[in-house]
Every structure is written in structure tokens, then in C-alpha cells.
Amino acid sequence: MRRRLNMRDVTLSEIEQLRAEAGTADAVFEMDEAAFRALYDRTARALWGYLARITGSGDVADDLLQETYYRFLRSRSTYENDAHRRNALFRIATNLAHDCRRRGIRAQLVAIPDDELMATGDVAAETERREELARAMSHLRPRERAMLWLAYAQGSTHRDIASIVGVKAASVRLLLFRARHKLAELLRNERPGHRMKAGRHHV
């Protein structure tokens, strides 16, 4: 039975073993280690954030992050510049998240306990805002989530969004507008005042 190794469980001796094995073999990837490290340091955090928000789970994002970089390295494609490499990474990540959904690996929205919400001032308000956004995002379609995140969190251009998500560049503006409008409405509905009013109606 093969034990699944978590990246954070790797010991120093294992790294030494890997280093020794890697040193004796020929280069496996098109990209060299220094270039990979530089690219990873520039993109990993943003890519993890993207994966975590479009899948709705940090654990799924952890797994998909590894897989994304592996597939990127294995693709052996050559890219003109860093922006193209970045787009390729986000495209792979989007497809992996899509595959995950198809296979039924669905993340559950983690409810924050009430006592945590009652924590002091700013922290409680910030946690509440985060919860509202997470709930609202969970009602959007995966493609809408991806487009909104790419446009407003990553600052991607419409052309980049089109190539990452797999839609026509000409459609991005309209799709983005619809997704934004939907999210704004959902956010308004998630506000505590609105939720209380809605609750009173139901009673």
C-alpha cells in the first residue's frame, strides 16, 4: 500500500535523497530549476488563492497547486514571456478545477462558529464580510467565479481571461458584467439586515 506523501511532511533526508537522485539523472523538464523557482515564487500564492476560491476549499487547492505545476512542467511548451507562462498556469488550474467538479470532488463551505463571529470589532466584521463573499460566490457558476477572480483579484485583461477560461474574447465583457451584477445582488442578499428581513418574512 502506497502512503500518500503530503508536501509539508517531507523530511530533510527525503529531500537529500531526491536531490541525489535528481543529480544523477538527465534533465526531465524543458525548464531549469532556477527558472522554475523564480516562476513559482512569483505565481504560487496567487494561483493558490485562485484555486481556493474557485473550488471553495483550501485542501483541494493544496492538491491542485502541485498538480498544476507538474502538468505545466510536463507540457514542455515554450512560452514567449512570463505573462504567457502565467496564463498557461491559470488555464491548467482552471481545467483541473473543472475536472475535480466533474469527478464530484466538491468542497463544503466551512461554517464559522458563532463564537468566532462574536470576536472583537474589526476581526469579527472582517470574518463576517469574508463569510458573506464566500456564501455569495458559492451561488455563482464556476466559470463566473473564475472570471470575477481573474478580472478583479488578478487584474487579468479580457484577452487573458478568454484564454484561461475558454470563452471568446468578445464575450468576456458581457459575461463579466452579468457575473458582477449577480454577485452584487447576492452580496446585498447576504447582508445581515437583509437576512433578518427575509427571515421575518418567512416567519
Add this chain to the structure above:
Amino acid sequence: MCECDREQDVLDAIAAGRWPERCDDELHAHVSSCAICSELSEVTSAVVDDRETAWSEADIPSAGIVWWRAQLRAREEAARAAGRPVAFIQGVAASVALWLIVSLVRALPADYLAEWRTWIVSALPSFSFTMADVARVTAAVPLVVFVIIGAWVVLAPVAIYFAAADE
């Protein structure tokens, strides 16, 4: 209508961290009167805040570890891919050998086969034994041999488990 000329100004202000405190009154006035920019500022501010949270909670492994793991996995996959034709050829060879044996046996005359069957049955030793036979054998073998065999039976699966887990 799904766009406004001032959208980029709103996005720039949010991206630069100027929105809403350090923006001019004119942009504030526009955003409060324009439904598109109002929605844009609301959504973008929420997403940008969430991005900061996501980036701060990201517990990503180091580049070096991801690189070495990817190398190891690529080599394993390459080794598996290289072994696939060998396994295929072995399978084909085994099938051909089996087919040849069956063809040969079928080509032999029936009485020749019957003769062989009789010879094989007579050559097989008889395995019928009684509890007395077992007792006689166990008495002859020293206890230490049984202890070694018992220990091996218990420890071998454990050793195999740890060997497989370390891979």
C-alpha cells in the same frame, strides 16, 4: 448597457488602495450616481479584500520541494512508460506459447494422450496421511524450527507493509 467610461478609474483607485478614503469627491459623486460603477466598486472591493485574505492564509510548499517531487514523479512515469512495451511483448509471447502448446496437444492422437494421462496419474504420489503421521513428523523436528517458522509468518507481512510504505 453594461459599461461606463469611468470603470477603469474605479478599478485603478481600488487597485492602488485609494478607494474609498483617498479618492477625489468627483469620483465619489460619480460612483454614487452610476449603477455600473457602484456595483463595480462593491464587487471589486470585496474580491480584493478576499484576495489579501487568501494570499495571507496560503500555506504553500517551497519551490524546491515542488521541483524535486515533480522530477521524481516524471522519472517514475517515464520508467512506467518504458516498461509498458516489455510487458506487452511478454504477454504476446506467453499467449503464443500457450497457443502452441494447445495446438500440439490437439494434434496428438487420442490413444497417445490416454497413455500419457495414465502415466501422470500413476506417477503422482499419494498424499493421504493420518494425524499419527503428523505427530510423528512434529516429534522429529526440533521446537526451534517451529518458532522460526512462526516468527517468519508473523513478521513477514509486517516487513512487507513497511517496505511498501517507505516507497
